[in-house]
Amino acid sequence: MTAQPSTTPVRHLLADDDLTQTEQAAVLDLAERLRTDPYAARSLAGPRSVAVIFDKPTLRTQASFSAGIAELGGFPMMVDGRLAAIGKRETIPDVARVLGRQTAAIVWRTFAQDDLATMAAYAGVPVVNALTDAYHPCQILADLQTLRQHGRPLPGLTFAYVGDGANNMAASYLLGGATAGMHVRIGAPEGFHPEPGLVARAQTLAAANGGSVTVTDAPAEAVAGADAVATDTWVSMGQEDDGLDRETAFAAYQVDDALLRHADGDALFLHCLPAYRGKEVSEEVLEGPRSVVWDEAENRRHAQKAVLTFLLERSGLVEPSGLLAPAAAGDRGAA
Numbered sequence: 001m002t003a004q005p006s007t008t009p010v011r012h013l014l015a016d017d018d019l020t021q022t023e024q025a026a027v028l029d030l031a032e033r034l035r036t037d038p039y040a041a042r043s044l045a046g047p048r049s050v051a052v053i054f055d056k057p058t059l060r061t062q063a064s065f066s067a068g069i070a071e072l073g074g075f076p077m078m079v080d081g082r083l084a085a086i087g088k089r090e091t092i093p094d095v096a097r098v099l100g101r102q103t104a105a106i107v108w109r110t111f112a113q114d115d116l117a118t119m120a121a122y123a124g125v126p127v128v129n130a131l132t133d134a135y136h137p138c139q140i141l142a143d144l145q146t147l148r149q150h151g152r153p154l155p156g157l158t159f160a161y162v163g164d165g166a167n168n169m170a171a172s173y174l175l176g177g178a179t180a181g182m183h184v185r186i187g188a189p190e191g192f193h194p195e196p197g198l199v200a201r202a203q204t205l206a207a208a209n210g211g212s213v214t215v216t217d218a219p220a221e222a223v224a225g226a227d228a229v230a231t232d233t234w235v236s237m238g239q240e241d242d243g244l245d246r247e248t249a250f251a252a253y254q255v256d257d258a259l260l261r262h263a264d265g266d267a268l269f270l271h272c273l274p275a276y277r278g279k280e281v282s283e284e285v286l287e288g289p290r291s292v293v294w295d296e297a298e299n300r301r302h303a304q305k306a307v308l309t310f311l312l313e314r315s316g317l318v319e320p321s322g323l324l325a326p327a328a329a330g331d332r333g334a335a
Contacts, residue, residue, distance in 0.1 A: 008316035011332065012120045012127045013307055014113070016137040016175035017201070020332060021209045023310070024144070024179050026325045031145045031306035033323065034071075035299065043309040043318050044074025048104040050308070052130070055081035055110040060273060061130050061138070064300035065107055072305055077103060087115060096122035104317065105308055126311035128304070136168045139272045139296075140176035141303040143230070146296045150268055152227055155181035155210055160226035160263065162187040162219045162253045163280055164246070165194050169232040169272060174198060178205035178213060185214040187222025189249045219253045226263040230270040231255045231280045247279070256282035260290065268292050 012018060019027065033040055044050065050069045054062065062078070069076040079099075086095050092115055099106050100123035108116055109130035120127040129137055144154060157180075161173045165188025174194060177184035184202065186194060193215055202213045216222050223229055231253070234246040253259075255269065269281075269290045277283045285291060312318045314327065 008314070010120075010124065010126060010315045010317075011311045013137055013311060014116055014120060014127065014129050015135045016140055016172050017179055017205060018137070018332070019179065020328075020330070021179050021181060022325070022328045023331050024141075024176070027141060027303070027306045027310050028145050028148060029325065030309060030323055031141065031299065031302040032148065034305050035145075035149070035302045038071050038302075041305060041309045041321055041323055042073040043312050043321065044069060044072040044104060047073055047075040049075045049077045049102060050105045050107060051077045051079055051099045051103045052107045053079040053081055053084065053086070053109065054130075055086070055108075056131065058109055058130075060297050060300050061109055064297075065130065065304055068301040068305040069308070071301075072308060074104065081110065086110075092118045093122040095119070097124070100124040104312060125317070126308070126315055128307060128311070132168065134168055135172045135175070136272070137172055137176065138300060138304050138307065139169070140172040141307065142296055142299040143173075143270050143272070144176065144180055145299045145303050146270065146292050147228055147268065149295060149299070150292060152268065156183070157228065158183045158185070158226045158264075159228050159230070160185045160187060160222045161230045161232075162222055162255060162259070163231045163250060164188060164192050164234055165215065166192045167232060169230075170194050171198055173230065174202035174213060175205065178202040178211050179209060181206075181209040181211045183212045183214070185216065185222040185226065187216055187219040187253065189217055189253070192249065193217075219259055220262045223259055223262040226267055228268045228270060229255060229260060229263050230272075232272055233274065233276055234280050250280065254280060254282065255285050257284055257288075260285060266290075270296055273297060 066076045096119045105126040107128045113132045113134035165186045234250045
């Protein structure tokens with residue numbers, strides 16, 4: 001049931017630290033509930049439409065948001081970014097105001113983080129980052145849910161990411177992991193470290209939430225004793241022709257059996273996919289017993305359903321379902 005117009009600020013998920021630690025935990029709790037009971041939440045019943053916009057190639061994002069919105073009782077309004085030409089054919093504020101009057105929320109997979117922020121400033125409905133060049137928060141929520149699903153409590157967990165430390169996945173692991181109270185390690189070669197300002201932001205979060213942040217150029221040091229190890233493609237979308245020799249730079253950072261032996265004996269392996277076997281990860285690790293990549297891919301659906309429900313409820317745009325923990329004092333948007 002749709003709530004009456006509210007003066008509650010509209011909530012968005014533009015970056016991982018848009019959620020506090022308690023809010024992140026509430027989203028993950030709901031995501032796990034929806035994994036076992038897919039139709040428990042019906043926050044889009046009506047059906048209400050969600051605009052899902054793609055400016056970049058997609059498989060898991062399109063599949064998981066389409067299925068998830070439908071399971072919430074809604075209609076996924078797919079928007080081809082090439083046809084919409086947002087920011088070229090018409091301005092982002094104009095597009096935001098048009099879509100905001102047609103939909104309950106906007107999901108956008110695009111390039112510039114600033115464009116996403118502009119969409120959120122004018123839409124009047126929740127805007128969800130389905131991947132930008134800067135962050136990939138929906139993937140990190142799915143990864144955190146996967147760790148919990150496999151019996152790894154997040155606070156105090158040691159999480160190692162090796163490979164391109166300057167990409168969106170490394171950035172989101174830093175912010176999302178620090179929010180969860182994890183000890184996040186980034187192992188990347190010189191020239192591919194995360195920006196110092198981002199590291200400082202993550203360190204502040206980690207200090208407040210009981211975690212820590214480490215950046216090193218030694219892959220074995222990053223992985224040593226880790227409870228979970230993740231990597232990503234060495235060449236992110238849009239970097240194919242930048243002229244950098246990534247294969248030489250990242251050769252020592254491939255997650256293979258030899259590197260994984262430095263981690264805890266029960267360490268899990270994560271990858272957001274698509275994976276390039278023989279490059280950032282070996283076939284044996286990707287298909288081995290420690291790999292939970294297919295659970296990660298499935299959990300995109302559950303985590304994103306939980307995020308949409310959270311944002312709609314906390315924005316006062318739907319009646320509370322009772323499935324989410326009440327807002328804690330100090331949380332964004334709390335009374």
